[in-house]
Every structure is written in C-alpha cells, then in structure tokens.
Amino acid sequence: MMMITDDDGAFDGGGDWGCRVEEMGERGGGGGGGDVFKSREKLMEWVRNTGRSLSYAIVTKRSKTKNGYVSKVVLMCDRGGVYKSVKESSKATGSRKINCPFEMVGKYSKENGYWTLKVKHGEHNHPPGEYMEGHPIFKRLKPNEHQLVAELTGKHVLPKDILGMIKECDENNVSTIKNIYNARDKIRAKEHKGKSLMEMLMSHLQDKGWHISQSIFRNCKESFTTERDWNSFNVMWNVLVESQTWTSFLQYYKQLQSMLIHHQDVLDYLNSTWLNKYKEMFVFVWTNECLHFGNQTTNRVESQHAKLKRFLNLANCTLDKFIGHVDEVVNSQYTIVKDSFEKSRTVVMHKHNLPMLKLLRGFISHEALDIIIAERRLNRSHCRCQVRKCYALPCACEISKYKKAGQSIPLDSVDEFWRKLELPVHCEDITCDVELESFKKAFDNRSKPGKKSLLPKLKEITNPSIRFVEEPDVKENTRGRPATKSKQKNRTL
Known part of the structure; x- marks a missing residue:
C-alpha cells in the first residue's frame, strides 16, 4: 500500500x-x-x-x-x-x-x-497497520458467527473446528482460537445465569525436557515402590538439569548418586542414555552458553505432532482430510504470529513505558522487552551475561552502563531476530525456463521408447485431470473356494 x-x-x-x-x-x-x-x-x-x-x-x-x-x-x-490509569493491576496491561x-x-x-x-x-x-490480526475490532466475531459458535458448542464441536468453519464462510476473518474460547465462556456464563464455573487448579508440565521426562517415566517409574520416592527423584533430577554452573552440576550429581544408591539401574540408565551422550544439549550449564533465543525444548517435532493430533481428533484419517487439518494448523499459527507482530508494533505495555526503552518500543517484540526488564532488575555483580549469550539482548552489565550514562538502550544492541515484526513477502518472479531447457535436453537424448515414457508424465503435470496410472482392481472377498465351477474357471483365467 x-x-x-x-x-x-x-x-x-x-x-x-x-x-x-x-x-x-x-x-x-x-x-x-x-x-x-x-x-x-x-x-x-x-x-x-x-x-x-x-x-x-x-x-x-x-x-x-x-x-x-x-x-x-x-x-x-x-x-x-x-490512556488513563485508574488503579494498579497485577496483570500485564x-x-x-x-x-x-x-x-x-x-x-x-x-x-x-x-x-x-x-x-x-x-x-x-x-x-497504517501491517496486520489486521493485531486489532481487536477486526478479530471480534460477528453476530451470525457468535450464533454459530453457540450452536456448534451445543453440539460438542471442538473450538478449532468451529474456527475452521468460520474461516471457510468468511475468507477475510482474522479471529483467533482465543476469540472462540472467549465466546464459549460468555455463552456458558449466560447459560449458568451469571454463575462462574469452578476454577480447575492444575500444574502445567514444563515444555523443557518433556521428551526426556517421558522417557525417564517409562523406564524408571517401576523402580520406585512409593510415590514419595518417585517425586523426590523427579525434583532432584530437575534441579540437576537446571544447574547454572559446572560446580553446582557436580554437587547436584553427587546428591543424585546418594539418592539412587539403592536404584543403581536408574542411575545407569540416566548416565548411559542421557548424561554421557546428551547433557550438553539440555543441561542449563551448557545450553546457557549458546544462542537459542529461549527455545530450549527437546521435542519441537513431537510438540507439533501433538498439536496436529489435537486437530485430527480421530484414530484414523484419510489422506485428503489429513492434508486439510495440516492446513488448519498452519493457518491457525499464522494468524497468531501476525496478531503478535501487530501488538508488538502498536500496543505499548505499561511496564514497558520506561525512558530506557523508548528507542525499542514498537520496534522489537514484547517478549524481548520483558526479558530486558527482568534483566534490568538483576544486580550487575551477579551478571553472567547469559542474556547476551542466549538471547542476543542487553544483559545486566550492559543495561547498567546505559543507565549510568543516562542513555536509552539503542536498537542496534538487539539482535535482528527480535526486530522481525513482519513476515517476509517474496515478490520475485518464479520461472521454469532453466528447468524446461534441461527437460528438453534430457528428452532429446532419450531413445524413442524413453521419449514415450516421459511424455505422459509431462501431460499429467500440465493437465492433472489426465491420469495414466490407475489403481489396480481389488477383489472384495478373496478367501475360500468359489462355490461353482464357473467361478473357479473365471478365477483361473
């Protein structure tokens, strides 16, 4: 524009x-x-x-x-x-x-x-705004869409399926899955005559090390006779994984050895399967020395697989439906990313409204600003420059220098990763001249039978409705002997 x-x-x-x-x-x-x-x-x-x-x-x-x-x-x-602040709030506003x-x-x-x-x-x-997904007025459900949410919720349709149906009806819809959940909550509150639902208190499993934790659970749980011993072991293992220094890692490992003195099989499994081979990939004392931008999960593929399975919600699924669900997952995440980008560009969080951050607001993501604020509270003498090493953001000692000089944190001190608030748009022309020329040379060098075998493949590309490969006939019942001699004769032909 x-x-x-x-x-x-x-x-x-x-x-x-x-x-x-x-x-x-x-x-x-x-x-x-x-x-x-x-x-x-x-x-x-x-x-x-x-x-x-x-x-x-x-x-x-x-x-x-x-x-x-x-x-x-x-x-x-x-x-x-x-904006006029009315009262202080514990929420991030x-x-x-x-x-x-x-x-x-x-x-x-x-x-x-x-x-x-x-x-x-x-x-x-x-x-003008870059993405309309970041503006609440455009994400708001229309009355007919809200009515559709109410009807489908009553029929126990999943929120992700409701969102998919709404986007099919309106290709310009930019609502996110959160809008569907909010609409469902309002509908349920209305059905309960204003009574709030019971809040479920449950602890969320940490994303970090989930794959490893699952593997340890499958291989080690049976070695512990009581739930108390198993919980104590889990706590000690997590403390070991989150060791910040080499000295603390050795100290916690010795404590783990003492705890497992009667469970040598568990200690052997941890050493042979994880610590000896892969500790540099998940223990904090090593991961805090490399640039990871906060992504320390060991199961990126499995987490996406689990998300896809939630969209499928079926034990069996045909290929065409499966591709459609993959498309839904990608579109859902694409909408959330654009929503996040637009909020980082246009919304000023009150905790970010500091003179030190005036050169960064609107130009880097909210998550990066949150990390900088948390690092700002850290004592300079305790800084190990982990934020600079792992997140490519100003660490406590750098922030202290800017603060002492009365300067705002410059934008070039932040890695480009945090400054990407728009998705790349590929506008260059895509041509196939080189590939066609290569195909023509390969075609000319083929024998006559070889040329005949290549032509159907080219026709299938230019005209997908033409198929030269057909599925074989499948007999519905191949078991047992045919009942009559005529059928026996037909089978032998």
Whole structure:
C-alpha cells in the first residue's frame, strides 16, 4: 500500500476519508441514496470496511442517546485518545493509544429516517497497520458467527473446528482460537445465569525436557515402590538439569548418586542414555552458553505432532482430510504470529513505558522487552551475561552502563531476530525456463521408447485431470473356494 505523509508527520493511509465519503455518496453506497445510510449498522459496516481497506481500525469513541434511540455516534481511530490509569493491576496491561486525532461523526435524522456521516479530522498521526490480526475490532466475531459458535458448542464441536468453519464462510476473518474460547465462556456464563464455573487448579508440565521426562517415566517409574520416592527423584533430577554452573552440576550429581544408591539401574540408565551422550544439549550449564533465543525444548517435532493430533481428533484419517487439518494448523499459527507482530508494533505495555526503552518500543517484540526488564532488575555483580549469550539482548552489565550514562538502550544492541515484526513477502518472479531447457535436453537424448515414457508424465503435470496410472482392481472377498465351477474357471483365467 502506498503511504502518504504530510510535512507535519500526518498520515492519510494512502487515501483521503473525505474523498471516500464523497465517492460513497455518488455511488449511493450507504444504501439510502446519496451520502446517507439506512441504519447505524450500515454506517458502521461501511466505516470499518473502508478503514480495513486503508489498514486502519475505526472504533466508537462515544454515542448520544435521545428519547430512547441513538441519535449521534462519534468515531475515532483505535489508537486515538490517551490512556488513563485508574488503579494498579497485577496483570500485564498495555495500550495502543497515541492520541491519534482522526475523528468522524455520524448523525441520525428522525424526520428523514437516515444517518449521515461527516469527516471531522481525516488524518492519522501514525502509519497504517501491517496486520489486521493485531486489532481487536477486526478479530471480534460477528453476530451470525457468535450464533454459530453457540450452536456448534451445543453440539460438542471442538473450538478449532468451529474456527475452521468460520474461516471457510468468511475468507477475510482474522479471529483467533482465543476469540472462540472467549465466546464459549460468555455463552456458558449466560447459560449458568451469571454463575462462574469452578476454577480447575492444575500444574502445567514444563515444555523443557518433556521428551526426556517421558522417557525417564517409562523406564524408571517401576523402580520406585512409593510415590514419595518417585517425586523426590523427579525434583532432584530437575534441579540437576537446571544447574547454572559446572560446580553446582557436580554437587547436584553427587546428591543424585546418594539418592539412587539403592536404584543403581536408574542411575545407569540416566548416565548411559542421557548424561554421557546428551547433557550438553539440555543441561542449563551448557545450553546457557549458546544462542537459542529461549527455545530450549527437546521435542519441537513431537510438540507439533501433538498439536496436529489435537486437530485430527480421530484414530484414523484419510489422506485428503489429513492434508486439510495440516492446513488448519498452519493457518491457525499464522494468524497468531501476525496478531503478535501487530501488538508488538502498536500496543505499548505499561511496564514497558520506561525512558530506557523508548528507542525499542514498537520496534522489537514484547517478549524481548520483558526479558530486558527482568534483566534490568538483576544486580550487575551477579551478571553472567547469559542474556547476551542466549538471547542476543542487553544483559545486566550492559543495561547498567546505559543507565549510568543516562542513555536509552539503542536498537542496534538487539539482535535482528527480535526486530522481525513482519513476515517476509517474496515478490520475485518464479520461472521454469532453466528447468524446461534441461527437460528438453534430457528428452532429446532419450531413445524413442524413453521419449514415450516421459511424455505422459509431462501431460499429467500440465493437465492433472489426465491420469495414466490407475489403481489396480481389488477383489472384495478373496478367501475360500468359489462355490461353482464357473467361478473357479473365471478365477483361473
């Protein structure tokens, strides 16, 4: 999209809202003739669709009710206004508000029975959004979609399947699985007449070392006679894995040896299968010395496999359905990634609103800012530069230097990995000239029978409906002897 900015830094998003309103009036796009709308819903639908085409999200600023009906609605950019903190909260909160001046006013005429729209200020003070997935107004479910969620939830359809059906009906839908869960919660709360559901308290298994833990469980659990001994062993093993220094690793290993003095088979299994061969790949004292950007899981393939199985939800699945479910998993993750990118670009978390981070906000991911804030609280004397080594982010001693000099943390001190807030777009032309030339040479060098064998393959590529390979006939019942002599004769032919 072409982005236009005035000398004072204002953005019109590649299109003027006033011109759009005039064009709508000329086409009668409001549905009521001229520049009017038959209803407030029609007005809001046009405003949001137009805003989306310009990559801006427009929301309601305030409305005015007169004699029991809404007579006026003031619209603004979702980045308009200034955040006002009411009270402190333990939740991680943030705001995308940067006092954007964009504003439009819709008024209802009771005498004429229609709505009119006027642009009061048609410019923004920020560039258009990159991904609409990061704007809550666009992720919100429409009334018909909310009704579909209610119906399918009553039929025990899984949330991921509900989301898939909604996206099939509307290819522009950018809702995430979280929107489906939120809608289900509201539906259930309404069904329970406002009563909250019982909160389930359960501990979540750590992602780190899950594959190893599962293997240890299968091979070592039976060696412990009581649950208490097994739990104690698990605690000691996790402490060993999370050793931060070589000295502490040796100390915890000796404690593990003492604990397993009557379980030599378990100690032998841990040494031969994991510690002797792979300790450098999962024990913290080694992994903290290499760049991993926080990804220390030992089962990336298995975790994706488990996620795919949740989407399948079937013991058996045909190939065509399987490919469709793989596509659903990828699209779901793709939407979540774009949502995360747009939030990092536009939403300022209140805990990130520090002078030291002013050069980083909006240019690196929220996760990176969280890591820097946690490192900022660390005493410089305790810094082992692990954040610099493992995450390629400023560590405690670096942050201390910037703080002492009264400087903000520069953007170039952050690795490019954390600065990627947009997905790569491959615009280069893709050609097959080289491959076709190579095929022609190979074809010319073939014998006559060889040329005949290659031609059907080329025809299958250019015309997939033509298939030269057919499935063999399968006999439904091949067991036993045929009942009549005629059938015996047919079988021998």
